[in-house]
Amino acid sequence: MKRSFEASHDDRPESSFKTAELGVTCREPPCMNVYLPIELYQCHIEQYHDNRCVECGKNLVTESFLRLHLEEMHNPFNSGNGVRYSCFEDQCDEKFCSHQERISHAVKCHQYPENFHFDIVQNGQPFN
Incomplete structure (x- = not known):
C-alpha cells in the first residue's frame, strides 16, 4: 500500500514525523530524525519505507x-x-x-x- 503525505499524516502517530518550515523530519526507522523538503517526502517514503521487510527490516525499493x-x-x-x-x-x-x-x-x-x-x-x- 503506497502512502501519500496526506494519508500518512492521518494514520501515523503524531511523533512519527514533524512538519517544519516547508519540510518534514522523518522519524521512521532507519531515518530517525532525517530532515527533508516537503516536496521530496513522497519520494522518500516510496524509496525508504514502503517496501521494508517486516522480518528483518531491510529496504527492498520495489x-x-x-x-x-x-x-x-x-x-x-x-x-x-x-x-x-x-x-x-x-x-x-x-x-x-x-x-x-x-x-x-x-x-x-x-x-x-x-x-x-x-x-x-x-x-x-x-x-x-
Whole structure:
C-alpha cells in the first residue's frame, strides 16, 4: 500500500514525523530524525519505507524485490532445499540454481548493467 503525505499524516502517530518550515523530519526507522523538503517526502517514503521487510527490516525499493526477498530469505520451505532463484523481472518465469546464474541471465537477457546492485534481494538497499 503506497502512502501519500496526506494519508500518512492521518494514520501515523503524531511523533512519527514533524512538519517544519516547508519540510518534514522523518522519524521512521532507519531515518530517525532525517530532515527533508516537503516536496521530496513522497519520494522518500516510496524509496525508504514502503517496501521494508517486516522480518528483518531491510529496504527492498520495489514490491517485486520485496516478494523475491521474502521468498528467498524468509520462506521456511526454501531453507535447505536448494533455493531456486527467480528472475528479477516479473514477466520472466525463469528460475536458476544459483545467484550467479540469475545475474548472468539478467545481464544477457534483460540488459541489466554489470554494476547493478545484484545482491539487493539478499541485502536490501543501503540507506543513504
